[in-house]
Structures are given as C-alpha cells and as structure tokens.
Amino acid sequence: MKSIPKIELHLHLEGGAPPAFIRGIAKEKGTDLSRIFREDGSYSYKDFWHFLKVYEAATSVLTTPEDYARLTRAVLEESAENGVVYSETFISPDFCGGGDVAAWREYLHAMEETAAKAEVELGITLRGIITCIRHFGPEKAKPIAECAAQTKGSFITGFGIAGDELIGKPKDYLWAFDCAREAGLRLTAHAGEWGGAESVRDAIRDLNVERIGHGVQAITDLALVDEIAEAGITLECCPGSNVFLGVFPTWREHPIETLRERGVKVTVSTDDPPFFHTTMSAEYDRLADTFGWDEEIFDEINANALAAAFCDEDTKDRVAKKLKKGT
Ligand code: HPA
Ligand code: ZN
Numbered sequence: 001m002k003s004i005p006k007i008e009l010h011l012h013l014e015g016g017a018p019p020a021f022i023r024g025i026a027k028e029k030g031t032d033l034s035r036i037f038r039e040d041g042s043y044s045y046k047d048f049w050h051f052l053k054v055y056e057a058a059t060s061v062l063t064t065p066e067d068y069a070r071l072t073r074a075v076l077e078e079s080a081e082n083g084v085v086y087s088e089t090f091i092s093p094d095f096c097g098g099g100d101v102a103a104w105r106e107y108l109h110a111m112e113e114t115a116a117k118a119e120v121e122l123g124i125t126l127r128g129i130i131t132c133i134r135h136f137g138p139e140k141a142k143p144i145a146e147c148a149a150q151t152k153g154s155f156i157t158g159f160g161i162a163g164d165e166l167i168g169k170p171k172d173y174l175w176a177f178d179c180a181r182e183a184g185l186r187l188t189a190h191a192g193e194w195g196g197a198e199s200v201r202d203a204i205r206d207l208n209v210e211r212i213g214h215g216v217q218a219i220t221d222l223a224l225v226d227e228i229a230e231a232g233i234t235l236e237c238c239p240g241s242n243v244f245l246g247v248f249p250t251w252r253e254h255p256i257e258t259l260r261e262r263g264v265k266v267t268v269s270t271d272d273p274p275f276f277h278t279t280m281s282a283e284y285d286r287l288a289d290t291f292g293w294d295e296e297i298f299d300e301i302n303a304n305a306l307a308a309a310f311c312d313e314d315t316k317d318r319v320a321k322k323l324k325k326g327t
Pocket of ligand 2: 010012162190213271
C-alpha cells in the first residue's frame, strides 16, 4: 500500500510528531516530559480528553519557528514515506505565538519554507488549515481567525476548529468563521466524532462549512446522511483514529463504507498518526482487509479528496498528475 499515491486532508501538525522527535526536543531544552511516554517510547494517555492534554504537553516543548520547521520536515518525511503526495495540515497559532500576528508570521515563514524544500526533495505538497481550539473558548478563537485572515495565501488556504467537541456549540465560533470566510478562506470543522448527528447538523447549518472533520456520527440519522450526500459535503474520515479511541469498537463497525455506499464523499486521513499508532498505508491496508476496498475505490477516495482540497487549481492539476502516474 505504501506505493499507492495518496491525498490526506486531516492531519494535526503536532499530532504527526514522532514521539522520539518530541523527546529529543524536550531533552535539548532540559524539560522533563517522561510522564507522557510509555516505557516502549510511545505516547501514553487513557482516553481522548487525556490525549488532548498529552498533545498539549508534547506541543509545549515546540517554542520557536525553528522547532516548527523541524517538526514540519519530520511530519512530511513520514507522510512521503507512506505515499502521500498532497497533504493538508491543521496548524494552530495558539501554539505558535499565542495569536499574535507578527509572531505567527515568523512561525508560518519557517513552515512554508520547509514545505517548499520538501516539495522538491520528497515530492509531497503541503497546505495549511488554521484551526482555533474549541476548549480554549470563542474569545481565544478571534485572534486566531485574524491570524488566518491576514496570512491567507497559497499556503494557508483554510480555517477550521479542533479540540474538545463536547464544549460549547459551533455557533459560538461564528465570529471567527465569518472573519475567515470574509478573507476568502475555505472552511471545515471537527464535528460528529464525539458529538452526535446533531453536532454535524449544527456545524453545517451554523458555520456553513464545506467539509466536516470526522462527521461519522451522522450515521445515526440517515436523513442527515442523505443531506450531506446531496450537498456534496466531504467527510474527512479517520477510521484508525476512531477505532483506536473507541468511537467505534472495531473496523467492521466503522461507518465509512456505509456512508460511501449511500453517496457521501468520504476521504481517508490519519488525524494524529503516532498517537493512534497508524499511518496512511496502514489505513489503506485495514480498509482493503475490512471492506474489500480495491484500487478503483481508492481512486474514488483520492478523487474525492482532490476535489475537496483547499488548494488552487494549478496545484490540483499537478497533484492529479502524480495520482495518475502512480496507477
Ligand atoms: N481531534 C480534535 N482535536 C485535536 C485532535 C484531534 O484528533 N488533535 C489535536 N487536536
Ligand atoms: Zn482531527
């Protein structure tokens, strides 16, 4: 599966940090982070909410634009190794200058420069989606949206929301989403991972997003599934993440195949790959084993992802050629 060219739309940048990378930076800075690692070196947490805390602890050692340049390179190497030719990553200015636009620009410059170099060297194209963090609250989301609006460009193409979906409502973040929309950014929101079908409905209706991060709980409301299919809203599905965190007990019970059969545009991503012990190749392997997905279906999935990608048309044309070359 490694050699099949792939598109990934849902990857949290710090969530892609290999544990050894974070341990190395912690050591350089003299920070003791041993509590967030197991003896075997992997990240240690007990559930999604604890995961968010461990994620933020790991992120706390990344304090400079140079750290983010190194992180970007490490994440892109891993993605390219798994056949990813185009990737969109969630980046939170909360962790990169705390919402100050001037500081954020420095972090962004470091990441963009690293991505441009990696594109030449590794053959993977990266774009950034700025995310506000739901459990930090609506007021904190405002300067984050302003960072996004002011740095929209060929690299920063979208805006979204991550974090604890069970806190507040999508409409609490309307100011931030309106600010990003008015700047011309494309929109996505995490919903329907831990919240029910209603949370997906709310995100679509109140924030007017064109993609949903996860969205898989829509499966409990088939009228909503049909509306999603009809509206052409793309779901950024992360089945390995969902099964690892216990959203669904087994791969068999994951609704991605039912959603696809009902006409929803589904895509496949890893979310936070080392945290959930997955890779894009592993996701493809499990989908082939569980649902009998073959090359034709993976082509369909990548076509969905390319159509829903937030990059410009020239970039899409270049990525489309890479997808074709692989087949
Ligand atoms: N889900 C929600 N918020 C997050 C995640 C995630 O997987 N990773 C980092 N923030
Ligand atoms: Zn996510």
